[in-house]
Amino acid sequence: MNEVAPHTLNPKIGRAPGWQGIVADWSSDQRAFKNVSWGKAMMWIFLLSDTFIFGTFLISYMTVRMSTTVPWPNPSEVFALEIAGHHLPLILIAIMTFVLISSSGTMAMAVNFGYRRDRRKTAILMLLTAVLGATFVGMQAFEWTKLISEGVRPWGNPWGAEQFGSSFFMITGFHGTHVTIGVIFLIIVARKVWRGDFDDGRRGFFTSRKGHYEIVEITGLYWHFVDLVWVFIFALFYLW
Amino acid sequence: MADVTHDAAGPLSAAEVDDVELYHPKSWITKYVFSQDAKVIAIQYSIVALAIGLVALVLSWLMRLQLGFPGTFSFIDPDRYYQFITMHGMIMVIYLLTALFLGGFGNYLIPLMLGARDMVFPYVNMLSFWIYFLAVLVLVAGFFLPGGPTGAGWTLYPPQAILANTPGQQWGILVMLVSLILFIIGFTMGGLNYVVTVLQGRARGMTLMRMPLTIWGIFTATVMALLAFPALFVGAVMMLLDKLVGTSFFMPAIIAMGERLAHKGGSPILFQHLFWFFGHPEVYIVALPAFGIVSDLISTHARKNIFGYRMMVWALVAIGALSFVVWAHHMYVSGMHPAFGFFFATTTLIIAIPTAIKVYNWVLTLWRGDIHLTVPMLFALGFIVTFVNGGLTGLFLGNVVVDVPLSDTMFVVAHFHMVMGVAPILVIFGAIYHWYPKVTGRMLGDVLGKLHFWVTFLGAYLIFFPMHYIGLMGVPRRYHEISGMAFVPPSAATLNEFITIVALIVGAAQLAFLFNLVWSVRHGRPAGGNPWRATTLEWQTPQTPPAHGNWGKDLPVVYRWAYDYSVPGAAEDFLPQNQPPTPQPA
Numbered sequence: 143m144n145e146v147a148p149h150t151l152n153p154k155i156g157r158a159p160g161w162q163g164i165v166a167d168w169s170s171d172q173r174a175f176k177n178v179s180w181g182k183a184m185m186w187i188f189l190l191s192d193t194f195i196f197g198t199f200l201i202s203y204m205t206v207r208m209s210t211t212v213p214w215p216n217p218s219e220v221f222a223l224e225i226a227g228h229h230l231p232l233i234l235i236a237i238m239t240f241v242l243i244s245s246s247g248t249m250a251m252a253v254n255f256g257y258r259r260d261r262r263k264t265a266i267l268m269l270l271t272a273v274l275g276a277t278f279v280g281m282q283a284f285e286w287t288k289l290i291s292e293g294v295r296p297w298g299n300p301w302g303a304e305q306f307g308s309s310f311f312m313i314t315g316f317h318g319t320h321v322t323i324g325v326i327f328l329i330i331v332a333r334k335v336w337r338g339d340f341d342d343g344r345r346g347f348f349t350s351r352k353g354h355y356e357i358v359e360i361t362g363l364y365w366h367f368v369d370l371v372w373v374f375i376f377a378l379f380y381l382w
Numbered sequence: 383m384a385d386v387t388h389d390a391a392g393p394l395s396a397a398e399v400d401d402v403e404l405y406h407p408k409s410w411i412t413k414y415v416f417s418q419d420a421k422v423i424a425i426q427y428s429i430v431a432l433a434i435g436l437v438a439l440v441l442s443w444l445m446r447l448q449l450g451f452p453g454t455f456s457f458i459d460p461d462r463y464y465q466f467i468t469m470h471g472m473i474m475v476i477y478l479l480t481a482l483f484l485g486g487f488g489n490y491l492i493p494l495m496l497g498a499r500d501m502v503f504p505y506v507n508m509l510s511f512w513i514y515f516l517a518v519l520v521l522v523a524g525f526f527l528p529g530g531p532t533g534a535g536w537t538l539y540p541p542q543a544i545l546a547n548t549p550g551q552q553w554g555i556l557v558m559l560v561s562l563i564l565f566i567i568g569f570t571m572g573g574l575n576y577v578v579t580v581l582q583g584r585a586r587g588m589t590l591m592r593m594p595l596t597i598w599g600i601f602t603a604t605v606m607a608l609l610a611f612p613a614l615f616v617g618a619v620m621m622l623l624d625k626l627v628g629t630s631f632f633m634p635a636i637i638a639m640g641e642r643l644a645h646k647g648g649s650p651i652l653f654q655h656l657f658w659f660f661g662h663p664e665v666y667i668v669a670l671p672a673f674g675i676v677s678d679l680i681s682t683h684a685r686k687n688i689f690g691y692r693m694m695v696w697a698l699v700a701i702g703a704l705s706f707v708v709w710a711h712h713m714y715v716s717g718m719h720p721a722f723g724f725f726f727a728t729t730t731l732i733i734a735i736p737t738a739i740k741v742y743n744w745v746l747t748l749w750r751g752d753i754h755l756t757v758p759m760l761f762a763l764g765f766i767v768t769f770v771n772g773g774l775t776g777l778f779l780g781n782v783v784v785d786v787p788l789s790d791t792m793f794v795v796a797h798f799h800m801v802m803g804v805a806p807i808l809v810i811f812g813a814i815y816h817w818y819p820k821v822t823g824r825m826l827g828d829v830l831g832k833l834h835f836w837v838t839f840l841g842a843y844l845i846f847f848p849m850h851y852i853g854l855m856g857v858p859r860r861y862h863e864i865s866g867m868a869f870v871p872p873s874a875a876t877l878n879e880f881i882t883i884v885a886l887i888v889g890a891a892q893l894a895f896l897f898n899l900v901w902s903v904r905h906g907r908p909a910g911g912n913p914w915r916a917t918t919l920e921w922q923t924p925q926t927p928p929a930h931g932n933w934g935k936d937l938p939v940v941y942r943w944a945y946d947y948s949v950p951g952a953a954e955d956f957l958p959q960n961q962p963p964t965p966q967p968a
Contacts, residue, residue: 168590169589169590169591170589170590171584171586171587171588171589172582172584172585172586172588173581173582173584174581174582174590175581175582178582179582180502180503180578180582180583181503183578183581183582184502184503184574184575184578187574187577187578187608188570188574190608190609191570191573191574191608191609191611191612192612194608194609194612194613195612195615195616197612198612198613198615198616198656198659199616202616202620202631202652202656205649205652205655206631206647206648206649206652209647209649209652210647211647212647296623296627296628296629297627297628297629297630297644303647304629304630304646304647305629305630305631305647305648307629308623308627308629308630308631312619312620312623312629316619
């Protein structure tokens with residue numbers, strides 16, 4: 143990245159106190175966010191927009207849950223598993239959450255090694271993140287299969303309000319799609335890291351531009367976001 | 383504005399940004415069809431938007447024919463009438479106005495006015511247009527599928543939107559929802575580009591508070607769209623599931639045609655909340671670019687700096703923020719909790735403050751200006767009048783007690799057509815007359831332009847002013863026929879006939895405009911680089927029309943704000959933004 147110094151065409155910049163100073167800084171020359179690349183800015187703003195999508199999904203789910211007159215199925219029981227004779231409520235969801243949160247850890251390490259230009263470790267950690275993500279999606283597929291075999295459908299279920307099934311499939315499906323897209327993107331970027339595209343300046347897929355190791359961080363932003371959204375889904379759908 | 387006009391600094395070299403690696407088209411296809419150049423994408427957006435807008439125009443003719451001469455045109459049965467209403471509304475609001483202001487003017491003006499070479503991610507920008515084009519094709523497909531397009535009204539309220547016996551319930555509603563989802567995906571790709579270009583891609587010296595108000599308007603509207611469209615996206619996905627999979631998000635238990643439907647327990651009000659959480663910001667997504675453009679048109683053609691630039695910017699941002707907390711004023715009669723009405727009426731009326739600031743500032747910009755009554759200026763002045771008019775009836779409808787008797791009458795139709803139909807479209811016309819010379823290098827015909835303005839402006843008043851009275855008589859909207867209602871006096875029918883005749887004439891005048899657009903590409907008067915003697919950067923390009931990359935070798939450097947008109951002591955009555963200050967005698 144070319145670092146553009148916040149130069150002082152306008153002598154007021156950096157001098158005004160309080161809010162005026164903040165506004166002057168932020169609205170100053172060329173870039174609102176100094177040293178933030180176009181790609182990173184775009185990902186942040188996309189995530190803001192995507193936050194509104196997930197937020198609206200969750201608020202809609204809470205609205206239908208509150209407005210239905212039929213009892214809501216108890217998630218602890220619905221998502222319980224019998225393992226080795228023990229009845230464990232929410233066990234699968236707990237494991238899924240653990241896997242996904244761990245993948246955020248490996249992702250953060252990948253970003254770190256990316257900036258150190260350690261191609262091997264970066265690529266391995268990204269692939270590990272992708273594997274953890276794929277495991278998460280796999281367990282979600284198992285959960286879907288289990289619920290479907292127990293008779294849960296988008297239009298009804300054996301235990302109560304039919305909005306339970308509709309919200310469940312819609313929200314976890316939408317989140318699962320996000321994770322899947324993330325896994326695909328991780329694999330693509332990991333391959334480019336492994337091949338050394340960001341060292342020899344090879345033109346990239348999608349933008350016909352030379353890439354930077356920063357793309358690892360941008361992929362990471364998306365990945366952490368998807369994890370964060372899961373925390374909210376976990377709290378609002380499974381724990382409520 | 384001393385701190386944003388002149389700075390004591392000598393000429394500076396342009397700061398190139400590393401990221402800029404222009405994509406250079408290698409063939410005719412990549413240059414004109416799958417182009418990554420924002421200017422070409424802008425023209426593509428504009429042509430598609432105007433083309434689909436013509437469809438909406440014809441639909442409005444058909445509706446008016448039915449309302450003016452009920453029973454004369456037997457092919458306009460109630461089902462078709464509802465389909466025309468729905469498609470007219472949806473096309474005008476989303477596929478014409480949103481796409482043209484943001485996709486068309488946004489793509490053309492953002493890089494040029496900010497001194498950038500292109501949008502930050504040209505490839506994504508190209509995808510944005512093609513997905514929009516696909517959305518339009520899917521929308522149009524509704525006309526040819528069995529059952530025709532949906533007739534649910536542009537608000538698509540459930541449960542009737544997906545019930546049997548609503549026209550277009552087999553295929554129309556599906557393609558409508560899919561088209562909306564595609565539009566939102568395509569728009570998001572473009573919108574991210576516009577926002578990041580404004581925030582991170584400006585030329586040296588172009589601080590945010592030196593940006594032309596056009597860019598401020600488009601920028602604020604794009605941010606709003608990125609936050610408002612998600613609600614529509616979610617609503618569309620959920621309704622699609624209700625329709626296709628049989629979920630009951632929006633569908634309560636219903637008995638239709640004597641049969642109990644499988645749905646139960648959903649909340650139709652939820653959809654209304656989702657729809658209007660998108661729908662109200664959408665009004666301002668359309669209005670804010672118009673506000674911005676009109677500020678620039680007035681300043682340029684009155685040869686005077688815009689009055690209160692800072693307040694104009696803050697008013698745009700304030701309107702944008704407030705518009706997210708007023709949505710339920712569309713739902714006073716929906717059966718939501720009455721206490722909400724108090725809150726939403728209050729926030730709604732507060733919006734009048736920043737809006738009034740803008741109107742005062744426009745008028746004060748005109749005050750003692752050197753007003754040139756060019757065609758763009760006529761349209762800008764027409765906008766101020768229609769917007770004030772529509773805004774005042776908005777104050778009626780924002781109050782719960784006044785709204786309840788007026789809601790669902792033709793008064794509402796007249797109000798929103800005045801404020802978000804006629805007003806923004808007058809700006810679109812003005813903007814096309816203003817920037818056409820930059821896009822093509824030739825002026826649009828003046829005589830035809832003035833004729834177009836007067837017929838459109840006076841015609842719009844003759845159409846929508848009487849409609850307020852029809853509404854006050856209690857004539858309901860969305861009715862195929864109103865004859866036989868005791869409370870409607872016969873004069874309403876006469877007024878309706880009159881409105882229809884004017885609507886046909888105004889529609890025909892738009893054909894003259896289209897002719898002007900096409901004819902002037904080859905036969906217009908050559909414009910030169912800066913026919914309006916304007917200050918903003920897009921008029922200072924080395925070539926007209928601007929070449930690929932916009933600026934030749936060096937990017938422009940900006941030394942002043944966008945409104946240095948009639949500066950005392952200056953040689954010309956305008957100082958371009960990239961003109962260095964004359965060295966001050968020490």
